[in-house]
Amino acid sequence: MIPDPSPDLLARAAQVRRCAMALGQLDDGQRRQAVLAMAEALEQGSEAILAANQADLEAAAAEELAPALVARLKLDGPKLAGAIAGVRQVAELADPVGRRQLHTELDAGLVLERLTVPLGVLGVIFEARPDAVMQIASLAIRSGNCALLKGGREASRSCEAIHAALRCGLAASAVHPDALELLTSREESLGLLKLDGLVDLIIPRGSNAMVRFIQDNTRIPVLGHADGICHLFVDRAADLELALKVALDSKTQYPAACNAIETLLVDASIAADFLPRAVLAFGAAGVELRGDAAAMALGVSHAASEDDWSTEYSDLILSVKVVADLDAALEHIARYGSRHTDAICTGVAATADRFLAAVNSAGVYLNCSTRFADGFRYGFGAEVGISTQTMPPRGPVGLEGLVTYRYRLRGEGHVAADYASGVRQFSHRPLPL
Amino acid sequence: MIPDPSPDLLARAAQVRRCAMALGQLDDGQRRQAVLAMAEALEQGSEAILAANQADLEAAAAEELAPALVARLKLDGPKLAGAIAGVRQVAELADPVGRRQLHTELDAGLVLERLTVPLGVLGVIFEARPDAVMQIASLAIRSGNCALLKGGREASRSCEAIHAALRCGLAASAVHPDALELLTSREESLGLLKLDGLVDLIIPRGSNAMVRFIQDNTRIPVLGHADGICHLFVDRAADLELALKVALDSKTQYPAACNAIETLLVDASIAADFLPRAVLAFGAAGVELRGDAAAMALGVSHAASEDDWSTEYSDLILSVKVVADLDAALEHIARYGSRHTDAICTGVAATADRFLAAVNSAGVYLNCSTRFADGFRYGFGAEVGISTQTMPPRGPVGLEGLVTYRYRLRGEGHVAADYASGVRQFSHRPLPL
Structure with missing residues (x-):
């Protein structure tokens, strides 16, 4: 209480x-x-x-x-x-x-503005x-x-x-x-x-x-996020060298950050190529991998439990899952993700487009590290916080997260009855911002 | 429960x-x-x-x-x-x-977009x-x-x-x-x-x-408003004919609407001129007025209780208060308003500007009826609801209240470590929307 x-x-x-x-x-x-x-x-x-x-x-x-x-x-x-x-x-x-976000003449002498x-x-x-x-x-x-x-x-x-x-x-x-x-x-x-x-x-x-x-415990809006469960999906059409570099950076560049990945999803058709190399590289970087059965068959030494898929390690630990295809990856992210930042590595534009359209996270990335999810890196000059809620503001929030807007309407005695009766009509003419 | x-x-x-x-x-x-x-x-x-x-x-x-x-x-x-x-x-x-709300080149080949x-x-x-x-x-x-x-x-x-x-x-x-x-x-x-x-x-x-x-009873965001306690303040520098017309429309054009006024605030220095005329006009329109002592002394027949100032009548009833000046009006609105829509009638630009800047409501109006607070009248083509919360979306919300945004970042193998080490620098170059 x-x-x-x-x-x-x-x-x-x-x-x-x-x-x-x-x-x-x-x-x-x-x-x-x-x-x-x-x-x-x-x-x-x-x-x-x-x-x-x-x-x-x-x-x-x-x-x-x-x-x-x-x-x-x-x-x-x-x-x-x-x-x-x-x-x-x-x-x-x-x-x-x-x-000024909006500027409309509703009728002669009746001007609406929306101002931050x-x-x-x-x-x-x-x-x-x-x-x-x-x-x-x-x-x-x-x-x-x-x-x-x-x-x-x-x-x-x-x-x-x-x-x-x-x-x-x-x-x-x-x-x-x-x-x-x-x-x-x-x-x-x-x-x-x-x-x-x-x-x-x-x-x-x-x-x-x-x-x-x-x-x-509050009814006041909260700007922030509890979880950062970020994913990287390595598609069958990924450049595997590029994918490995992006995966390593996403996990190890600063593992305590909320935008570090917690789960690596690997397309089954390239898993046998990709995973053994990843196991070596992550091992060299001191990262403990926890895999599903298919990942373990390809060299991941620890078994992942069901809890691993929804755990933010904030540490040099990474869960690894072999998925059948893009759809299976999308399903996994929808189920376990926290709508923070999720990335795909692929060389096929149509696959990239589907991933970027289907993943409902604040950040959806193609062929780059999830670690870019940050107000300074986005060029906002400041970061107030990172929000994982669906409604705006979401993702990295700069100063604009600290303002709202207000509608300002200036008239000259205008009344609604004149428009209801048809004596006057709205013009809704856009004015310059 | x-x-x-x-x-x-x-x-x-x-x-x-x-x-x-x-x-x-x-x-x-x-x-x-x-x-x-x-x-x-x-x-x-x-x-x-x-x-x-x-x-x-x-x-x-x-x-x-x-x-x-x-x-x-x-x-x-x-x-x-x-x-x-x-x-x-x-x-x-x-x-x-x-x-596309934002389009920035973070570095060569690394492009950020914000899309609804x-x-x-x-x-x-x-x-x-x-x-x-x-x-x-x-x-x-x-x-x-x-x-x-x-x-x-x-x-x-x-x-x-x-x-x-x-x-x-x-x-x-x-x-x-x-x-x-x-x-x-x-x-x-x-x-x-x-x-x-x-x-x-x-x-x-x-x-x-x-x-x-x-x-x-929910943690899901709610688009809507419980109260619509809207005010009209008749300033000492108001055109009294105009103010009376705006006041009548704001109350009577559709009293059940949330954007109808519930309280009329009258500057003391013009109350003796304005209120007797208002009493006649509202009486003719079938509106029951409930006033403070000063308003009653000028012809308002019913006494307002403390509860009246925070009551949304949704009916032909209007509370009336005589206030010392603009500051007293601002204080009353801050205390009893529901941040929906509040209006001032005045002929002095500086007074209008102060009111429009100080009242923290979704709509702040000058010399026009509060009944304009509506998505169709604003030209949105539809109205999903009217929100009285402080965070966006607020006020009348059109289709844009049903969308959020997502950051899409496309790279070519870019990793954060290169920027942390100084090997690469962000350009943050704005691109055309």
Whole structure:
């Protein structure tokens, strides 16, 4: 059971929402300047931030935190400078707000526009990683959004120091410092999930388990994904050298990433050619292969269980299945995939087209690594998250994931009765965007 | 508690999803032809449909159904012919599928596209109104989606006859007849809410209470809105004649619509001029006004309670409040509005601009009736629903609300490691759409 938000949290969230109304009316230059002021203040507060992080690290050592967590928690001088440079880069991103997506004259003097506008208030929940607070806070302000930020408990001192600096920066801008609010307790983090009407989007940054918990316990839209079960299908008409290179990169270039493949599907008619070479290459790369019976007959040493097909290893492990044909591959992906990113290697255009049309994932790839599924690699300049939901925004989401749109209709006393009676007719004339 | 879907429902939904994969690969002409074949089959089945509706009407009479429900249930010859003409119009709508929204060369030979694709499977829940089944089924097929359709119990015979005709039509097309599945029991309708992974979007067509129940009981995205609390603010700088005309139309042109206003906000400095005239005009139009103390002092006869400000009357009743200024109006709308459509009447551009920027509703209007908030009036050619959520799609949603997008990346053996090592660099060169 998720507890209701406390009166204190409700009051603070209401204040953030008030700030959102004001922030939503600022122009591009004002928001850009605010982000630069945040960077400036982070620089001036660097000493305090590094000291706070040091205190977090000491507490982590005393609590014998896992080394991986400590590595993510640690913020040294160069890492902080890099994060501040990142904030400045966000300031330079093109404004996602105020873009006209539609412009129609409904009738003389009655003009409809659809314009992008900020979402309003973001709720962001991190595990550890204090640098993510700077990144997401700058993306929020750049796109005209306020944010409730909840860092990991281990990073509490770091987050507080960063938050204090960010507020300082905003105080030297047109944005009210209350636009960024820091939540500190687990109780507040749970309360955030129930702030429907005050929070427009929740962005979780953490483990699959954390994301799934959030998705299961809030009615607020969640930008993110619990699973990244990505596939590569090696078709009978694949260039096998190319396929092996793509398969290795998709698995090993960064196995912990959500866009790394978990399952390799191999067309039966080339399996005897391809799999023995793949077994050697993956073995050399330190990857454990888990295969079905047909794959094991061709050299895969471990047996895959039914669970393997729906497991995100996030590690140097890969499940391997020999499939009869393209249709069998499509069926496997439809059944076990998480609609993240799936790829085919083939030399036949018709086969490629069928795969790219039939696989219902955010990313469908031909003859290239699934590791390209990333906002920076797509050229968005930033990545807010990767969404595996079906409705937009899906896939890697840049700044445009933090805006919505609004219809603006300007008339001169126009009333609907005149169109119902036939006195007037709609023109629906497209105007230049 | 919502019961889990029955094995039978799960099996049927899985079959619909299989059809969705095939339907998603059809081209514009095939989908257009399928919709025309549906219209043809509805024509050929007209006699059976009208007879089934007659049986529904007789059952309704025996059960002493409310006259308003009976009116919505009734399908006579002209109404059916109109609905079939509507299906043919849907066939002629521009294809929402396959539109390229983004086209970028990431590097030589590595090209990214973002293309619109069907959502997959829609779940549609109606109250009564058998004609809506024809409309939404044609919108679904036109946009490449399958659908689970659940009509009202009162309309069960009509829905079955319509569904049989639609299947006949699909049998004479490239679309599998199982693309449209009819649910008949309340148990199935509840089970639908739990078909995450098999159903991509739920479209409720019915009362506010029904929509709210669905929103509260499913994790599947819901396209619709529970409340339509729309406001009109008459600013101190309004043309009072124009404002009165807009106010009357916004309330009385069709009071049961969600885009009719429920609350009139009047700037205090012109209230003494405006309200007495408004009281006369609304009185003549049969509208009951419920005012705050200041409005009552100027002639409004009934007192508004706190509940009135958040009540959607859907009737000839209007709450009236005198506010100190624009800011007070903005605050009232932020507090009580449902983010549907809100309007201002003013002659001052700066005031209009502030209102249009500050009100966070799907529609923000200047000097025109809120009744224009409608997909047909916006020129979309169809309306799937009106959404009051913050994330897109919001406001009146046309066919584009039934599609999502997919990233398609085609390479020639490109791997991420080459970019991580610096051997290759991204070009991110925009290509023509």
